Amino acid sequence: MSAETPVCQLLERQSTDYRGWLWVAPPRDRWLEEGEGHLLSADQTLLSAWREGGRGASSPFAMDELAPEGVVLFWPKAHAQGEWWLLWLCARLAPGTPLHVVGENQGGIKRVLKVLAALGLGCRKVDSARRCSLFASRLDRVDIDPDAAWTSFEAEGLTLVSHPGVFGHGKLDDGTRLLLAQLASSLPNQGSVLDMGCGDGIIAAWLARRGLAVTAADVNGFAVEATRRTLATNGLEGEVFHSDVYAGLPQTRFDAIVSNPPFHQERAVDYGPAGRLIAGAPERLEPGGQLVMVANAFLPYPDLLERAFGGFEILADDRRFRVYRAVKR
Template sequence: MSAETPVCQLLERQDADYRGWLWVAPPRDAWLEEGERALLAADQAVLEAWQERGRPAHSPFAGEPPSPPGVVLFWPKAHALGEWWLLWLCAYLPAGTPLQVVGENQGGIKRVLKVLAALGLGCRKLDGARRCTLFESRLDRVGLDPDAAWTTFEAEGLTLASHPGVFGHGKLDDGTRLLMGELPGVLPDRGEVLDMGCGDGILAAWLARRGLATTAVDVNGFAVEATRRTLAANARPGEVLAGDVYTTLPGRRFDAIVSNPPFHQERSIDYGPAGRLIREAPDHLRRGGQLVLVANAFLPYPDLLEAAFGGFEVLADDRRFRVYRASKR
């Protein structure tokens, strides 16, 4: 099978034996998944796809890291996240391990030269094509702890953990703020509530502070870890799960689902996760349960809500964001 994405097409043309190598934070591409390689990723959807095919898949937050003959890091749009991955690899994999870093030119891959130089790691350009560039280097101990990337900030009387690559990194998102202003008037006084797409955990901690039994889910492993740290920092209980929308919640139902769902993947708009969130919500709500979500005003969620619930209401609209509520009859 041929590579599908530009970065993988660049790798496919290399005269290199990647057997046993570790792909780090890659996109979905069947060419990657069919070879004799292993995955290291924080994206639960990618992890599940590899696991379903019986391929080795690892999270940086679980278990011992593998010791591969080489590593390919797919440079993310968030440069601070890319720097974290480099620090993590240098801290946990053997010094001298061959490293390749690949990414799209528009995504800032050429900045890698300065990043590697700042870490004292040599680097050279290996190839360029498909508007992508491939660099090569070797891992080494750099004396910097990747955990230093974790920070905290205060919002709504809560202490929030934050990490590069987590939605709303270091600040309270305006859409979430609008959503939180509407929740006290519509949520039950008690019951089980699901925070879908939990990000830094502000909604989960806020719900738990109100005495609601809270479950939080996110596809991003960094968000899952951030929410766990946020709940701990505020001494609040809650269950936090890594999952691709409802994949880790088979058969479970809640009194309410709240969400500020994502709608983009890297630079492309993607309604997929939010569409699944809305379409499948009735299957995860008790009778009379409600879905309350905030979204950019231009997104076509009314049609999805109408199809899934047979009706909905707009609780707030500030022209940038809208808060929707739909109830299971």
């Protein structure tokens, strides 16, 4: 199997023997998934794919002790998250462990030189091709706690805990603000609600404060941890699951599903998660239950809602965002 993504194609041509190495936050690529080594990722889709293939895979929030031969860090779009991964690896793995950092040039990989220098870690450029670059270094102890990346801010009378790479990091998204403005009049005062794509937990906490029984889910492990911290910080109750849409949830039905679903995977547009959210919602709702979601106005969700529910209504439209409601009949 040949590498499919540019970053993996660059790695594939290296002379380094990557067997026994730790792959950190990689993209989907069958060259990796059918090869050797252990995955470290906060993405539940990746974790599930590797585990289903019999491969070792861990989340940074539930990881056994590892002593890899080396580490390959795939530099993410969110640079602050890349810096967190570096700090986490330096804190958890043995000093001197070989480190390779790879990424797309337009994704900001070249700034890794300055990041590593600021941490006191040496660095050299190994290769470049396919508009990607590969750098080599070694891990060492640094005097910065990875937990310092967790921050908090105030919104809607709640204290929200956030982390680099979580949607809306450090601020309340305008689409979510429009959604919240509609929920008070569209949801019942009691019952069970699923917050799908929970991010920093603003919707889950808002619903829990109102007295609803809240379940929250996100494919991003950083978002799952952020939502758990947000609920705890505000003294609120709720169950939070690391789940790729409905795949990791108990077989439970809800009185409502609320969502501000993502439509990007890194820089690419990806309607897949939102499409699965809409298509699967009727099976997850009680009779009379409703899906309330916000989306950018240009996204093609009306056809999906019509197909899944047989109809829908628009609760709000500010030309940038629309809030949709569809009811299970």
